[in-house]
Amino acid sequence: MKTFLRRLASLTWGLLLYSLGIALTLNAQIGYAPWDTFHVGLANTLQISIGTSSIGVGLVIMTITILLKEKVGLGSIMNMFAIGLFLDVILLVLPRATSLVSGILMLVAGLLVISFATYFYIASGFGAGPRDSLMVALTRKSGLPIGLCRVVIEGLALFCGWRLGGMVGLGTILSALLAGVFVQFTFQLLRFDATGVQHETLLDTFYYLKELRSPRRN
Numbered sequence: 001m002k003t004f005l006r007r008l009a010s011l012t013w014g015l016l017l018y019s020l021g022i023a024l025t026l027n028a029q030i031g032y033a034p035w036d037t038f039h040v041g042l043a044n045t046l047q048i049s050i051g052t053s054s055i056g057v058g059l060v061i062m063t064i065t066i067l068l069k070e071k072v073g074l075g076s077i078m079n080m081f082a083i084g085l086f087l088d089v090i091l092l093v094l095p096r097a098t099s100l101v102s103g104i105l106m107l108v109a110g111l112l113v114i115s116f117a118t119y120f121y122i123a124s125g126f127g128a129g130p131r132d133s134l135m136v137a138l139t140r141k142s143g144l145p146i147g148l149c150r151v152v153i154e155g156l157a158l159f160c161g162w163r164l165g166g167m168v169g170l171g172t173i174l175s176a177l178l179a180g181v182f183v184q185f186t187f188q189l190l191r192f193d194a195t196g197v198q199h200e201t202l203l204d205t206f207y208y209l210k211e212l213r214s215p216r217r218n
């Protein structure tokens with residue numbers, strides 16, 4: 001049980017950090033990452049909060065991935081709701097950049113925070129988030145390289161977000177260039193091999209908790 005609680009704490013901490021990282025990149029005000037461009041554009045169009053937009057998009061994507069028979073874990077569900085909720089709260093108190101230099105520094109800090117968040121989130125072993133699950137599902141169905149599927153999905157999100165009024169700029173380019181580099185740096189720094197993590201499905205977690213609650217038999 002202690003191990004499960006440690007993993008759950010790692011997942012929750014990772015999602016909180018992820019939300020902080022996203023908030024930093026948004027308030028840098030120099031251009032958003034592809035998915036954030038879509039979330040902000042949709043939020044502005046529907047007159048809802050960015051967090052609500054993120055949750056709504058996550059629900060739609062999760063439904064698609066389930067229909068594509070991709071496995072869903074506790075981390076997938078928590079990712080969908082927690083990031084949106086945390087994000088709305090953080091954006092209420094986090095100041096915005098007031099210059100290009102402060103914006104660049106804020107964006108870089110956000111990407112670095114996201115890279116550490118990714119470590120805690122993946123290390124928990126509770127499954128991938130909706131957007132990553134969609135990428136994996138399309139890769140399985142199409143037979144195309146996972147990198148190409150990611151480019152297509154994020155390119156579509158970026159285009160739709162831009163058409164809806166999401167901010168595209170220097171920050172968008174920096175996010176595309178640095179996000180992967182920072183994640184790789186963080187994983188190497190922490191000596192973490194993401195491929196060695198065995199993720200459990202939501203059903204696995206359910207049976208585990210059910211077993212804990214069941215009376216022991218002699």
